[in-house]
Amino acid sequence: MMFTVEEINRDNVLLPGVSLGYKVYNGCGNENLIRAAIEAVNGDDSQGCSGQTLAVLGHSSSGVSDDINTILSSLSVPQLSHLSTCACLSDKTRYPTFFRTVPSDRFQSTALVQLMKYFDWRWVGIVFSYGTYADIATANFVKEAEEEGICIEYRLVYSRVRQEKFDVIVEALRKSSSKVVLMFMSSFYAKSFLLKMEAFNITGKQWVGSESWITQTELASPERKHILQGAMGFALPRASIPGLDEFLLSLKPSDEPQSVIIKALWENFFGCSFSPSNSSTMCTGMEDLQTVSNHYTDVTHFTAENNVYKAVYSVAYALHALLQCQNGLNPTTGKPCVNKDEVQPKLVFEHLKYVNFTTKNGAKVFFDVNGDSVARYDLVNWQMKEDGSVEIITVGQYDDSLTAEKKFNLKKVAKIVWRDNTDEVPRSVCREPCPPGTRKALNKNKPVCCFDCFECPEGTISNQTNSLDCLICPPEFWPNEKRDQCILKPTEYLSYNEVMGALLTGFGVIGVFLSLLISTIFFTHKETPIVRANNSELSFLLLFSLKLCFLCSLTFIGQPTKWSCMLRHTAFSITFVLCISCVLGKTLMVLIAFRATLPGSNVMKWFGPVQQRLSVLSSTLIQVVICILWLTIDPPFPNLNMQYYKDRIILECALGSAVGFWAVLGYIGLLAVLCFIFAFLARKLPDSFNEAKLITFSMLIFCSVWITFIPAYVSSPGKFTVAMEIFAILASSFGLLISIFVPKCYIIIFRPEQNCKKHIMGKIPPRTL
Known part of the structure; x- marks a missing residue:
């Protein structure tokens, strides 16, 4: 403060013709602080100084500043603090004349929340001390943390005198799951707390400190390395003040001969005494401060001193603006000009609101509506050595004047040491984030x-x-x-590539091959009695229709398309009607042939070859008409069935008109039932080779297959519906092929002696089926 006042008084631009003066009060003891405030209010001059006190600088303690401003604000005397950081002092209704060049803890709380958010520390504990500073700062941090989704596992207060509160803190640190501990304490309380913590081996915690103690290297010791290694927090930015280092190191007791404080410091620095003593040498007052090393002589960087520097300059610039005059008016306020003899504390207070300047070391100074200066912090990291000494490394910055996304900046090149001397960022969450899914x-x-x-x-x-x-x-x-x-979703349909599709295709091909083989056998033996006796024309037509039945089963395999859906159902229904019509014709021929052998019967002329062809053709045409109506009104079509299965799509042929589908099936069933009835009636005819028995058995297989097919078709899912339909087609086709034609082939090939008219026309004793 003394250095800055002298620097301003030497300045020919700032406050020309005006010299600043000052009174310095010992900050030890509240009685001196109250005295200073009262003197400022009353203008009492016990020191013989002339002039009125226009502003008060101090105090460093938020609680003391609270007391001082309560007195000063009643007469609008401005107060500027260089270290009182409590956010409560920003309340202009309670502290209307308070300004500060140190950031409010409101900004520190915001910066700490951003730090937690940056490293994703969502689960933290807080240990704080009694007092205005820690109470308000902790409350502000908790409020902002909750808004950002950061939870507080515990919030415990530390007392220097109540052991039970310290025991609660130790127990919480041991049992807590949070890995980050925020320690909001003044340096005085922090020293006491850390001294007690030395005895407890509590590791695995990432300590985060408030600016009041995070740069106090005297707190470091080998016994505290397990606690403070990797500690992190925001500190006031360090700065250089041109000329201050020379000013401090040139100090002599003769500069302030009445100062008891300087004499006491001098005796402490050099181990001498200004009074005769047997235990120490006499101080000459000419000792050189550059020969000793302590906090006073460490003048490489300044923190709190820089805030004092800015506070003195703020008062000077306010006075300078107050004394400006242009055409009888003050350019800042537009009010009548004021000369230096008319300056009042209230006028200085009004002009402090408008100061905006840059100091010689590049610091920009102005105050917001709450009397707070711009908030800038250095993020520092404690990196302790084996001997217990500490190196405090700046690893980032927080600047509240920047945009939201740029306020917090972590240095990319900075190496951060974390808890327990590890390189891994601690993880502190109550519950890991819920992953996708x-x-x-x-x-x-x-x-x-x-x-x-x-x-x-x-x-x-x-x-x-x-x-x-x-x-x-x-x-x-x-x-x-x-x-x-x-x-x-995967699309499902019966494919040729899968096992089921390949097997059904194989059986269909085998059926076609057997039909061709039997046709060949019948054709080569078409003149033999067994072929001629069984109506060779209908037999060949039946074999042809069976080939078509086997082939139409292949249309059900593969990806459904518009044309394949229409083809598979119509081809199947028409070929099967053709097949059953041939069997029905053969059955009727057996019955009519037996009736024709009776005396006086001329039934054969009513059911000759022409009538047989017409019956087959008419029966088939009826099915063709039904299919045409079905395809015209509401034909089958490919459909994506998403209801049956949730996890896949069934690509199927929708029936279109269910009536059309069941009509074609019903017509096939009707013909099959008629054929079965007629064959059953002719089963006991006395011929040695009665085809009615074979037809009866084949129709029994046919009807059994299709009766079983209906519930299986309705209940089968997806591609199994198609497989069931193919199986029914193949099974019934094989039933007809094997039942009707295999016994005849057996006789033709292996029992040629039975392939004669005598054997075929011979009578055999009646036997039950």
Whole structure:
């Protein structure tokens, strides 16, 4: 303060023709502080100084500044503090004349919250001391932390005299799950707390300190290394003040011969005495301060001193603006000019609101509406050595004057040492974030940071961390295994490439081959009695229709298309009607042939070859008409079935008109039932080779297959529906082929002696089926 006043008084630009004076009071003891405030208010001059006190600088303690401003504000005497950081002092209704060149703890709390947020420390503990500074700062931090989603596991107050409170803190540190501990204390309380903590081996905690103690290197010791190694916090920026180092080191007791404080410091620095003493040498007053090393002579950087420097200059610039005059008016306020003899504390207070200047060391100074200066901090990191000494490294900055995204800046090149001398950033959360695929659920009985994570229900996803809701996938999509994204559902249909499709295809090809083989056998033996006796024309037509039946089963395999859907159902229905019509014709031929052998019967002329062809043709045409109506009104079509399975799409042929589908099946069933009845009636005819028995057995197989098919078709899922339909087609076709034609082939090839008219026309005793 003395240096700055002398520097201003030497300045020919700032306050020309005006000299600043000062009175310095010992800050030890409240009675001196009250005395200083009263003298400032009353203008009492016990020291013989002339002039009125226009501003008060100090105090460093927030609590003391509270007391001083309570007195000063009643007469609008401005007060500037260089170290009172309590956010409470920004309340202009209680402290209207208070200004400060140190940042408010409101900004420190904001900076600490940003630090926690940057490293994702969401679960922290707080230990703080009694007093205005720590109480208000802790409350502000808790409020801002909760707004950013940072939870406080515990908030415990430290007392120097109450051991039970310290025991509670130690127990909480041991049992807590949070890895970050914020220590909001003045340096006086911090020293006491750390001294007690030396005896407890509590490790694994990342300590974060307030600016009041985070740069106090005297707190370091080998016994505290397990606590303070890697400690981090925001400190006031260090700065250089041109000329101050020479001023401090040139100090002599003769400069202030009445100062008891300087004499006491001198005796302490050099181990001498100004009074005769047997234990020490006499001080000459000419000793050189540059020969000793202590906090006073460490003049490489200044922190609190820089705030004093700015505070004195703020008063000088306010006075300078107050004394300006242009055309009889003050350019700052527009009010009538004031000469130096008319200066009052209230006028200085008014002009302090408008100061805006840059000091010689580059610091920009101005005050906001709360009397607070711009907030700038250095983020420092404690890096302790083996001997217990500490090196405090600046690893980042916080500047409240910048935009929100640029306020906190971590140096990329800076090496940070963390707790327990590790290089890994501590992780401090009550619960790890809910990963994608889960949703976050708050528990009303726990802090918001101690949430629960639940897996997304079936059919839903969450693609963000800590998602509150799970999203439903679109109909054609389904969640992947992790349920963090929707993927296109796989399309399912009966393919030639899969085992089931390949087997059914193989059986269909075998059926075609057997039909061709039997046709060849019949064709090569078409003149033999067994072929001629069984109506060779209908037999060949039946074999042809069976080939088509086997082939139409192949249309059900493969990806459904518009044309394949229409083809598979119509081809199947028409070929089967053709097949059953041939069997029905053969059955009727057996019955009519038996009737024709009766005396006087001329039934054969009513059911000759022409009538047989017409009956087959007409029966088939009826099915063709039904199919045409079906295809015209509401034909089958390819459909994406998303209802049966949730996780995949069934590509199927929708029936279109269900009436058309069941009509074609019903017509086939009707013909099959008629054929079965007629064959059953002719089963006991006395011929040695009665085809009615074979037809009866084949129709029994046919009807059994299709009766079983109906419930299986309705209940089978997806591609198994198609497989059941193919199986029914193949089974019934094989039933007809084997039952009707294999016995005849057996006789033709292996029993040629039975392939004669005598054997075929021979009578055999009646036997039950």
